[in-house]
Amino acid sequence: MAQQNTIAGGPLNVVGKRGPNIDAIERVTGRAKYTGDIDLPGMLVARVLRSTRPHANITGIDTSKAEAVPGVRAVITYRDAPKVMIFGSRQYALNDRVRFQGEAVAALAAVDAETADTAIKLIAVQYEPLPFVLDPEEALKPGAPQLFQDGNLEGQPRTLTRGDVEQGLRESDKVIERVYHCPTMWSGGMEPRACVAQWDGDHLTLWASTQAPFRVHGSLTAMFNVPDANVRVISSYVGGGFGTKSAPHTDEALAAMLARKARLPVKLQYTREEEILDSNTRFETRMYVRVGVKKDMTLHALDVKAYINQGAYHTRLGGLGTQSTHMYKSPNLRTVQYRVHTNVPNTGPTRGVGDPQETFAIESAMDEAAIEMGWDPMEFRLKNIKRNGDPIARGASGTEDGRLVAQVLDKCIQEGASRIQWNRRNAVAGSPTGPPTARGIGIACTERGGGAGLAGASVKVNLDGSAHVFFASTDIGQGSRTTLAMIASEVLGIPLSRFRTTAGDTEVAPYDGGSYGNRTLQGTGRAVEVAARACLQQILVAAGPMLNDAAPTDLEIRDSVIRVTADPSRQVKLAEVMQRRGRSVSGDGATAALQTGIDVERTSGAHFVEVEVDKETGKVHILKYISAHDVGRPINVTIVENQIEGGTIQGLALTQGEEMRFDERTGSCLTGSFVDLKPPTALDFDPRVIEAVIVPNEGTTGPFGGKGLGENPCHPGMAAVANAIYNAIGVRLREVPFTRAKILRALNEPRRE
Amino acid sequence: MASEDREKSELSVSRRAFLKGGAIATGALSAALIPAVGEAQLPDAVEPDPRHSNVALKVNGVAYRKDIPNHTTLLQFLREDLKLTGTKMGCDRLQCGACTVILNGRNVYSCTTLAVEVTGGEVLTVEGLAADDKLHPIQQAFIEHSGFQCGFCTPGQMMSTKVFLDRTPNPTEDQARLALSGNMCRCAAYKKILESVMAASRLMRA
Numbered sequence: 001m002a003q004q005n006t007i008a009g010g011p012l013n014v015v016g017k018r019g020p021n022i023d024a025i026e027r028v029t030g031r032a033k034y035t036g037d038i039d040l041p042g043m044l045v046a047r048v049l050r051s052t053r054p055h056a057n058i059t060g061i062d063t064s065k066a067e068a069v070p071g072v073r074a075v076i077t078y079r080d081a082p083k084v085m086i087f088g089s090r091q092y093a094l095n096d097r098v099r100f101q102g103e104a105v106a107a108l109a110a111v112d113a114e115t116a117d118t119a120i121k122l123i124a125v126q127y128e129p130l131p132f133v134l135d136p137e138e139a140l141k142p143g144a145p146q147l148f149q150d151g152n153l154e155g156q157p158r159t160l161t162r163g164d165v166e167q168g169l170r171e172s173d174k175v176i177e178r179v180y181h182c183p184t185m186w187s188g189g190m191e192p193r194a195c196v197a198q199w200d201g202d203h204l205t206l207w208a209s210t211q212a213p214f215r216v217h218g219s220l221t222a223m224f225n226v227p228d229a230n231v232r233v234i235s236s237y238v239g240g241g242f243g244t245k246s247a248p249h250t251d252e253a254l255a256a257m258l259a260r261k262a263r264l265p266v267k268l269q270y271t272r273e274e275e276i277l278d279s280n281t282r283f284e285t286r287m288y289v290r291v292g293v294k295k296d297m298t299l300h301a302l303d304v305k306a307y308i309n310q311g312a313y314h315t316r317l318g319g320l321g322t323q324s325t326h327m328y329k330s331p332n333l334r335t336v337q338y339r340v341h342t343n344v345p346n347t348g349p350t351r352g353v354g355d356p357q358e359t360f361a362i363e364s365a366m367d368e369a370a371i372e373m374g375w376d377p378m379e380f381r382l383k384n385i386k387r388n389g390d391p392i393a394r395g396a397s398g399t400e401d402g403r404l405v406a407q408v409l410d411k412c413i414q415e416g417a418s419r420i421q422w423n424r425r426n427a428v429a430g431s432p433t434g435p436p437t438a439r440g441i442g443i444a445c446t447e448r449g450g451g452a453g454l455a456g457a458s459v460k461v462n463l464d465g466s467a468h469v470f471f472a473s474t475d476i477g478q479g480s481r482t483t484l485a486m487i488a489s490e491v492l493g494i495p496l497s498r499f500r501t502t503a504g505d506t507e508v509a510p511y512d513g514g515s516y517g518n519r520t521l522q523g524t525g526r527a528v529e530v531a532a533r534a535c536l537q538q539i540l541v542a543a544g545p546m547l548n549d550a551a552p553t554d555l556e557i558r559d560s561v562i563r564v565t566a567d568p569s570r571q572v573k574l575a576e577v578m579q580r581r582g583r584s585v586s587g588d589g590a591t592a593a594l595q596t597g598i599d600v601e602r603t604s605g606a607h608f609v610e611v612e613v614d615k616e617t618g619k620v621h622i623l624k625y626i627s628a629h630d631v632g633r634p635i636n637v638t639i640v641e642n643q644i645e646g647g648t649i650q651g652l653a654l655t656q657g658e659e660m661r662f663d664e665r666t667g668s669c670l671t672g673s674f675v676d677l678k679p680p681t682a683l684d685f686d687p688r689v690i691e692a693v694i695v696p697n698e699g700t701t702g703p704f705g706g707k708g709l710g711e712n713p714c715h716p717g718m719a720a721v722a723n724a725i726y727n728a729i730g731v732r733l734r735e736v737p738f739t740r741a742k743i744l745r746a747l748n749e750p751r752r753e
Numbered sequence: 754m755a756s757e758d759r760e761k762s763e764l765s766v767s768r769r770a771f772l773k774g775g776a777i778a779t780g781a782l783s784a785a786l787i788p789a790v791g792e793a794q795l796p797d798a799v800e801p802d803p804r805h806s807n808v809a810l811k812v813n814g815v816a817y818r819k820d821i822p823n824h825t826t827l828l829q830f831l832r833e834d835l836k837l838t839g840t841k842m843g844c845d846r847l848q849c850g851a852c853t854v855i856l857n858g859r860n861v862y863s864c865t866t867l868a869v870e871v872t873g874g875e876v877l878t879v880e881g882l883a884a885d886d887k888l889h890p891i892q893q894a895f896i897e898h899s900g901f902q903c904g905f906c907t908p909g910q911m912m913s914t915k916v917f918l919d920r921t922p923n924p925t926e927d928q929a930r931l932a933l934s935g936n937m938c939r940c941a942a943y944k945k946i947l948e949s950v951m952a953a954s955r956l957m958r959a
Binding site for chain 2: 025036037083154188189190192237239476653675680687690
């Protein structure tokens with residue numbers, strides 16, 4: 001794709017700068033309207049009745065007492081639910097069979113919360129309990145409780161191969177074999193799920209706290225069998241997504257069903273417990289890894305078998321990422337993924353999807369292999385990472401049918417090593433015994449793609465020269481309102497202060513997949529650039545007659561003034577051009593696959609952490625953390641730093657808490673609150689020790705060479721900390737989270753030499 | 754802009770109705786909200802209901818008096834009765850701090866404070882932080898230093914910041930971390946929040 005990274009070859013005026021978000025005033029004054037803040041005349045309050053069983057058939061539901069409560073306007077059960085599954089899932093909005101404790105079995109809408117709370121308790125459900133299973137490997141054994149008629153395994157095991165992994169392992173000079181485990185982990189945002197549904201005849205407007213309005217739109221048009229034009233999904237301000245809001249969910253369908261039945265608007269806002277139980281959480285992974293290396297420090301074979309606990313219904317949007325397949329040159333590779341249904345709640349895409357779990361396994365295993373051979377783990381990585389020009393798979397495939405470009409992982413490693421002073425690490429890992437505290441340094445690398453899928457946006461320039469960007473992906477906190485407007489501002493030469501944005505509205509913006517998977521900046525951003533260029537062309541054509549019939553190619557625009565490039569004294573203001581033109585200028589932009597040839601552009605990063613472990617208490621202190629990332633060209637440096645810093649802490653959070661635990665006897669979730677999950681506060685990790693490093697680079701497909709970033713900073717934390725702990729105390733942790741109890745137990749284990 | 758907003762939020766409630774007394778005010782507020790179908794339940798304006806109380810609160814400088822169910826939390830009163838939705842519900846059980854407001858000079862979790870137990874009190878919410886035409890220095894600092902990502906916890910972060918800086922005008926960074934440790938930020942924008950708090954302290958001293 002042709003790439004023009006500067007306007008008419010000149011310097012960039014907006015892109016690459018630091019600066020506040022354009023919606024900052026709304027966010028700091030309380031004026032930003034999140035979905036739960038919406039208040040419509042006559043709006044009802046919805047409540048959901050949830051299954052007390054992890055697995056059961058529903059043999060009866062009596063809603064008569066609830067319906068008799070004055071003020072109750074609509075009650076729905078599986079009998080009301082369309083037999084259409086939620087997009088990306090095997091779940092109906094309501095069904096006569098429940099597959100996890102906390103699944104919705106009925107819902108109602110009433111005039112106020114008190115009435116709804118009273119009435120929901122009056123719905124009587126008869127369950128026929130079924131045996132349940134919580135562990136993905138147990139679920140594959142003969143005789144295990146079956147969730148679906150075709151078994152618990154989702155489809156076929158997903159297998160990617162290249163070379164011959166068994167022969168590669170035989171040819172290796174050393175093979176290590178390890179198992180790494182990440183439990184089901186909570187991944188939600190500060191804002192619990194929320195939606196407001198309003199029907200006008202057979203037209204539905206749904207305000208939802210979602211990352212992907214058009215995915216929700218597609219799910220609802222299918223469910224209610226109405227034309228695309230009849231459903232409008234609006235997701236303006238979203239209080240955090242982290243993937244958990246990237247897939248359509250039952251709540252949107254329930255609100256829409258209730259609103260249709262009640263013929264009144266309905267608000268459904270989850271409690272925190274509901275959000276923890278019934279949203280998409282990070283899936284459990286157990287990974288069996290074999291690494292074969294040769295004496296010349298080359299990685300020769302990598303064999304990965306992963307059991308993925310998808311929970312009850314989730315299907316299409318998960319699985320491992322690309323750490324095994326895309327980061328290292330291994331001539332022999334095999335990854336096999338068993339995606340298994342169990343009776344834990346729905347899992348789904350969460351920041352990085354499977355990449356943080358996979359990074360934990362792969363980057364721990366690389367460390368272990370290097371240390372077994374007596375190599376410097378960083379040198380081992382530098383020797384084996386893919387570099388520019390190396391073969392790489394274009395998609396999620398084992399076959400290396402493309403060629404890596406615009407990669408700077410080596411520079412990320414070198415920059416990070418320099419800042420952490422890698423040479424300070426213990427050349428030989430510390431000991432479980434000896435002094436009460438010990439320090440160590442660890443490394444973990446990661447990579448990912450970005451900008452995938454269909455993106456669209458439109459730009460409008462008004463008669464007074466102010467401008468508007470419309471897009472149907474969302475601003476979930478990653479600052480896309482700001483970065484997308486900056487892209488349009490750069491192209492159009494209109495100051496950023498003259499821009500407004502409309503985010504996440506399926507009725508006013510072209511189709512866009514949504515905000516997930518490092519795709520908004522790269523995909524939607526490219527669409528904004530295309531749309532803005534379409535506007536620019538119209539503006540320059542209109543300006544020509546006001547500048548002695550200058551051709552558009554002879555003109556340039558900056559600070560809302562159009563000048564003749566060869567004679568800048570000949571100029572006209574944008575507002576004058578627009579007013580003379582007499583009508584606004586609009587442009588649409590769309591992008592499909594950004595990467596069409598054999599060139600493959602990825603986004604990578606390297607994390608380095610120094611820890612101090614207290615051997616008496618098991619406490620791990622993070623002393624220094626370097627997050628060095630490739631972001632292509634940063635569009636807004638402040639926003640990029642904020643993403644790296646926040647994502648890094650989210651990755652660190654997985655090392656110490658956020659585990660969702662389930663009672664093996666009852667199938668109940670034991671961690672239904674923040675107190676149980678312990679998401680970090682300002683005291684848990686000192687933010688001052690985190691240093692975000694933007695490694696200079698320029699991408700080939702994104703706007704102005706920008707690359708998507710959001711997922712990556714969350715990937716390496718678990719592996720980097722595990723590697724640093726090993727370097728400090730010689731104890732290898734292969735099960736997340738690294739609780740103090742686990743560290744103390746590991747310290748007391750008899751050592752294998 | 755902020756001051757316009759403040760005026761709007763004041764104008765959106767009928768001050769005349771509030772002066773007339775709680776029950777009437779409830780009716781006046783609710784009439785627009787209750788659908789014109791079925792058995793709309795208007796509150797009983799005559800018989801006193803022991804499950805209700807008459808609550809008087811000054812919020813962002815405006816006096817409100819209203820008859821509300823005793824179990825109404827301060828958060829519900831602000832969001833649902835006064836339509837001041839800047840204050841957020843994150844957990845509803847004093848675990849996250851998204852609902853933080855300033856009550857009589859102290860930062861409190863409004864999700865677990867009953868409105869009746871603080872009757873007669875003075876409340877400051879994010880909507881009242883800006884005065885006249887000017888953003889509060891804390892707001893300026895959070896804007897300039899991007900002390901947020903999704904913004905959902907931001908009102909609470911800023912209210913805790915205000916109480917902290919009012920008491921500790923020249924803080925250390927460690928004091929600031931401790932003071933804001935009751936306000937979770939899931940985006941984990943803690944580094945930029947800390948920078949914002951320290952910048953706000955400089956602005957407020959200047």
